[in-house]
Amino acid sequence: MDIQNIQDNTNSNSPLGARGHQNSKTAFKQACEVIPGGVNSPVRAFKSVGGQPVLIKKASGSRITDIDDNEYIDFIGSWGPMILGHAYPPIVEAIQQAAVLGTSYGAPTLLETEMAELIVSMMPSVEMVRMVNSGTEATMSAIRLARGVTGRSKILKFAGCYHGHGDSFLIKAGSGALTLGLPDSPGVTESTARDTLTANYNDLESVEKLFAQYANEIAAVIVEPVAANMGVVLPKNGFLEGLRKLTEDNGALLIFDEVITGFRLAPGGAQEYFGVMPDITTMGKIIGGGLPVGAYGGKKEIMLQLAPAGPIYQAGTLSGNPLAMAAGIVMLKTLKENSDIYSKLARHAEMLENGLKEGLDKAGIKGVVNRVGSLLTLFFTENDSVESFEDVMTSDKDRYAKFFRLSLEAGIYMAPSQFEAVFISNAHTDEDILATIAAAQEAMKQL
Structure with a gap:
């Protein structure tokens, strides 16, 4: 037609x-x-x-x-998770069947293990995974884990990238903070701001300068492998690879925020798509089939530092909720088994x-x-390309x-x-x- x-x-x-x-x-x-x-x-x-x-x-x-x-x-699809469409019948059926058995237990279930095994089988860098309740909770937990593992305090992020509304991330943030012109939120303390370093996306030199200044203080670099919260901005050739090398050379961890790209760009997310492996990966949205859920995972030696296996504390009463697990299992199995x-x-x-x-x-x-x-974004800009936060900010918001x-x-x-x-x-x-x-x-x- x-x-x-x-x-x-x-x-x-x-x-x-x-x-x-x-x-x-x-x-x-x-x-x-x-x-x-x-x-x-x-x-x-x-x-x-x-x-x-x-x-x-x-x-x-x-x-x-x-x-x-x-x-x-x-074309919002609940901001990404409805990759199979709204009210996908097998997911609806899975939720209904799970709800009949109870909506929450606060105790372990077989569904949690099945979900974790699916994620580990699909995400190349993930050997163990911890379920949480949102993408924000996943990123907040991931940086606590990184700080605990490295014994360092500072986190390096990128202007225009969004990692949820945790205090450490509301420094030159993207998504709603950028939309409303509130990149630095009241309520974020000066001490928190001091521990958050901001570099420029697609600019390795800006990252190198921060490592030169704070080499022994940076616990982790957290990045959207494809920036999607200042509009879609693709990584330049070598950018993600450069972050991988810089973090390895300086004893810091690399965190990929795959809340949006995870399971969307490929069954194994952006890390599979671009062939760059982070130390920790954060996930959300898609793994719950549209229900509130999040997760973070990584190498076993890192994840085993989490309580109760290790000393770094993180908990959640509703983590691994059976309805979200049931929906997410159908979602991930469908994506894994249908590459077309x-x-x-x-x-x-x-x-x-x-x-x-x-x-x-x-x-x-x-x-x-x-x-x-x-994933795509239409930018109304006089620029010939949009490759950075500065390029994004040339956009005509009134025209959009x-x-x-x-x-x-x-x-x-x-x-x-x-x-x-x-x-x-x-x-x-x-x-x-x-x-x-x-x-x-x-x-x-x-x-």
Whole structure:
């Protein structure tokens, strides 16, 4: 089916036939009375794109539906974990079966071991794994582990990378902090800030200078192997390899934050995709099939330092929740046993990438589309490329905001921020991608 046929076949229930949002407006106003800003995670608030968020009532496959019964082709996918699509029937069935047996025990289960074995079999550098409840909890625990193992205090991170809302990470952070212009959050103490060093992504020289100054104090370098929280920024050739060598040469650990890239770029994440092995890997989102979950893992000699095997304490009452484990096992088994999923994801992402680039050319607008696998970002920038935090910050946020609102009204739900990623799912069809290209190109004409 071509774009023209899709446009001709739209009706009031189709993704290109957007309607009003009165119910969402009323509900959001009510939410603001009892929830700070009306949302439980800042980027949902639409502050950087204007207007008010639509409230979602259901989702299936590649589509979400708001409380005004407007349907959208969804490219957020709960910020990445819905790689098989919303309400994937085998995952729903697994959750239902687990819930009948009890929703939480606070005691070990066979499901936890099965999940750990799956992760170890898929992630090349991971020999042991500890389950937690979120990506933020995973990264916070990983840096505590790194500090405990090395006996050092400082963590080196990169401007624009986001590793959750832990105090150590809210220094020149990405994602919601960048979107709202709050890279340094009140409540982060000076002593914590002193122990956080910030280098420039894709700039090995900036890392080398910090190691030269603090060589015996840096416990770990933590990095998104593909930066995806300032928009998608790919690592330059040699960057990840350079981090690996610098950390090894200086007795520090290398932490890959694969909360987004893990199991998405490849069954073994970015470390498999790029062939660079970290000491510790953090995971989240995808391994719970959409339920709240996280994990971190690494070499046995490092992981065995965790209590109760070792002296470094970390705990969680709901860690390894049976519902999340049941859902995640189905997710990971499906990805492990169906490698063709990744080629389909990449094909659809490439279709969208090319369609967006074509739209920019037709509209006479400068922009850059960065893509790796099934992750991509459209930057409205005068730059010819986007390879760093500085490049990202040249983006025209007002132009993106208008593009977002026009796309939303056309039934396309993208990230409400210039500094986030588009996530392709296995549920997206050729028709979905063609419809999205048509809507995006029409929006670009109006910019």
